[in-house]
Amino acid sequence: MNLLLLFDYIGTFVFAISGTLTAANKRLDFFGATMIGFVTAVGGGSLRDVMLGDTPVAWMRDLNYFWLIIAGVLVTIVFGKVVMTLKKTLFLFDTIGIAVFTIIGLKKALLMGINIPMAVMMGLASAVVGGVIRDTLCNELPLIFHREIYATACIIGALVYLLLNYLGMNEHICELATVVTIIAIRIVVVRFDIALPKVELKE
Amino acid sequence: MNLLLLFDYIGTFVFAISGTLTAANKRLDFFGATMIGFVTAVGGGSLRDVMLGDTPVAWMRDLNYFWLIIAGVLVTIVFGKVVMTLKKTLFLFDTIGIAVFTIIGLKKALLMGINIPMAVMMGLASAVVGGVIRDTLCNELPLIFHREIYATACIIGALVYLLLNYLGMNEHICELATVVTIIAIRIVVVRFDIALPKVELKE
Amino acid sequence: MNLLLLFDYIGTFVFAISGTLTAANKRLDFFGATMIGFVTAVGGGSLRDVMLGDTPVAWMRDLNYFWLIIAGVLVTIVFGKVVMTLKKTLFLFDTIGIAVFTIIGLKKALLMGINIPMAVMMGLASAVVGGVIRDTLCNELPLIFHREIYATACIIGALVYLLLNYLGMNEHICELATVVTIIAIRIVVVRFDIALPKVELKE
Numbered sequence: 001m002n003l004l005l006l007f008d009y010i011g012t013f014v015f016a017i018s019g020t021l022t023a024a025n026k027r028l029d030f031f032g033a034t035m036i037g038f039v040t041a042v043g044g045g046s047l048r049d050v051m052l053g054d055t056p057v058a059w060m061r062d063l064n065y066f067w068l069i070i071a072g073v074l075v076t077i078v079f080g081k082v083v084m085t086l087k088k089t090l091f092l093f094d095t096i097g098i099a100v101f102t103i104i105g106l107k108k109a110l111l112m113g114i115n116i117p118m119a120v121m122m123g124l125a126s127a128v129v130g131g132v133i134r135d136t137l138c139n140e141l142p143l144i145f146h147r148e149i150y151a152t153a154c155i156i157g158a159l160v161y162l163l164l165n166y167l168g169m170n171e172h173i174c175e176l177a178t179v180v181t182i183i184a185i186r187i188v189v190v191r192f193d194i195a196l197p198k199v200e201l202k203e
Numbered sequence: 204m205n206l207l208l209l210f211d212y213i214g215t216f217v218f219a220i221s222g223t224l225t226a227a228n229k230r231l232d233f234f235g236a237t238m239i240g241f242v243t244a245v246g247g248g249s250l251r252d253v254m255l256g257d258t259p260v261a262w263m264r265d266l267n268y269f270w271l272i273i274a275g276v277l278v279t280i281v282f283g284k285v286v287m288t289l290k291k292t293l294f295l296f297d298t299i300g301i302a303v304f305t306i307i308g309l310k311k312a313l314l315m316g317i318n319i320p321m322a323v324m325m326g327l328a329s330a331v332v333g334g335v336i337r338d339t340l341c342n343e344l345p346l347i348f349h350r351e352i353y354a355t356a357c358i359i360g361a362l363v364y365l366l367l368n369y370l371g372m373n374e375h376i377c378e379l380a381t382v383v384t385i386i387a388i389r390i391v392v393v394r395f396d397i398a399l400p401k402v403e404l405k406e
Numbered sequence: 407m408n409l410l411l412l413f414d415y416i417g418t419f420v421f422a423i424s425g426t427l428t429a430a431n432k433r434l435d436f437f438g439a440t441m442i443g444f445v446t447a448v449g450g451g452s453l454r455d456v457m458l459g460d461t462p463v464a465w466m467r468d469l470n471y472f473w474l475i476i477a478g479v480l481v482t483i484v485f486g487k488v489v490m491t492l493k494k495t496l497f498l499f500d501t502i503g504i505a506v507f508t509i510i511g512l513k514k515a516l517l518m519g520i521n522i523p524m525a526v527m528m529g530l531a532s533a534v535v536g537g538v539i540r541d542t543l544c545n546e547l548p549l550i551f552h553r554e555i556y557a558t559a560c561i562i563g564a565l566v567y568l569l570l571n572y573l574g575m576n577e578h579i580c581e582l583a584t585v586v587t588i589i590a591i592r593i594v595v596v597r598f599d600i601a602l603p604k605v606e607l608k609e
Contacts, residue, residue, distance in 0.1 A: 020605070026547065029602035031557050035550075038527075046457060051249060053258025055459025060515075060524045077605055109263075118263045121241075132340070137538070139547045141229065141342045144238075151234050196232035199223070199280055254452060256461025312466075321466045324444075335543070344432065344545045347441075354437050399435035402426070402483055 011097025015041040016072025019134050026138045037073040043130035098127040099182040102154045120158045127154045153185040214300025218244040219275025229341050240276040246333035251308050301330040302385040305357045323361045330357045356388040417503025421447040422478025432544045443479040449536035504533040505588040508560045526564045533560045555595045563588035
């Protein structure tokens with residue numbers, strides 16, 4: 001399904017933008033911003049491929065990723081103020097990106113014979129690890145650990161995929177349903193300002 | 204030796220608890236705490252397997268690890284206050300855990316033909332890297348670099364293993380002696396509040 | 407070319423010193439300083455080998471790296487004050503180190519059939535990732551992202567190598583020209599206090 005590859009490209013592009021924006025907030029220089037853009041975009045997929053043993057990692061074998069990331073960084077640097085006014089569009093593409101990264105990670109792990117719970121973890125890792133590395137390198141507590149609910153959305157999306165697949169649905173429908181589920185959860189979460197409860201151990 | 208696997212499971216479970224406790228101190232949400240518990244438990248073994256090239260990494264091939272980690276996280280979240288009163292028990296299991304992780308990393312590296320000093324490093328990495336990632340993700344200076352002496356205990360334990368093995372001792376005895384050595388060192392260290400000297404370069 | 411291996415050893419030794427110095431500033435203990443020295447020296451090469459799938463990673467297969475790193479750490483701890491007065495010598499060797507790491511990473515990636523832009527990235531990663539891990543573990547914003555221009559020097563050096571190689575120059579000359587280029591850029595940059603502009607998105 002070429003749509004999956006197209007969404008993968010879009011996700012890579014948007015992740016590069018998100019990395020560059022974070023770097024700009026930290027007042028990094030052009031090189032630092034480019035590097036943060038890069039690792040945000042490829043971090044999740046790299047960890048997935050390295051842990052699964054599918055090397056050289058995927059993005060090294062397709063030059064399109066390289067240019068998409070460079071483009072994402074340049075667009076952010078040149079049109080930064082405009083980019084920041086497009087928050088809703090970015091949010092939508094970012095959500096499509098994590099949905100697609102989840103599906104790709106999940107399918108890849110299953111293909112390699114990994115058991116289902118671990119395959120879901122690999123889908124999740126593909127989607128969120130880039131952002132975790134971005135925040136750690138920028139010396140911040142990763143956003144995803146204390147505010148974003150989208151990891152939960154990825155897991156639910158992965159379960160939807162597995163369920164429909166188990167029921168024998170067409171591959172395209174499984175993928176589409178997963179993307180739609182993840183987008184729907186994120187929109188609902190942001191709309192109603194839902195957050196997971198914090199872990200509280202003190203008396 | 205099934206005891207080694209059993210201890211490996213116990214170590215994984217206890218490491219998941221330690222990760223979740225750290226996450227709770229940082230007021231992460233449930234998802235964040237689960238993720239920190241996860242990487243604390245599997246981080247060391249993953250780095251070891253990835254650097255040795257033994258992929259997919261070990262914990263992905265045995266579903267027990269997954270459920271032990273989930274159990275560790277849940278136990279901590281539900282019975283957090285009780286868990287924190289069990290400090291001595293946790294300390295003992297944690298020490299058993301690092302001892303076993305050290306042995307597993309050391310043996311695996313030696314089996315793959317890695318030279319002895321590097322194999323000791325791999326044993327050490329298996330034992331401590333999970334905690335380092337935990338602290339780095341939680342935006343703290345890794346505990347092990349400035350307060351814990353247990354890395355030193357791992358190295359001495361690994362040397363004991365190598366020595367006994369070189370002397371032709373039974374495998375079970377080598378392993379048991381290593382675990383006992385590491386536990387003994389940690390108890391002495393904590394009891395007498397021993398710390399490594401800090402590196403001091405200033406005039 | 408044995409000169410390349412010799413410079414690789416020198417780079418490893420100097421990187422171990424730089425890691426230990428950073429650790430000392432953070433008042434880590436001896437073990438922590440050794441670990442930081444270690445990851446600074448081998449971090450870049452490890453990431454490169456793991457992402458390319460060339461495992462066990464290179465430094466594990468050559469015991470010289472181990473002893474060079476231990477030597478670098480010990481020299482720093484014992485002769486710390488003297489080492490710090492040798493700033494210019496360290497700067498030169500450090501620059502030679504990153505130049506050589508860039509060449510090694512670049513050549514290795516090209517040999518494995520990686521496309522040129524990604525191979526340049528691998529050269530860069532070999533040179534800078536050790537320092538990034540060092541700073542991240544020490545809980546600081548990586549130096550390279552906001553002050554050092556040497557990543558830019560690595561990229562330009564890599565391009566010089568590729569150009570001369572494309573023109574059919576002798577391998578030794580390509581390597582020498584790359585090292586000289588990178589050293590020249592760094593000296594000019596430090597001499598005239600050049601910095602990349604910061605990314606600025608605010609109104």
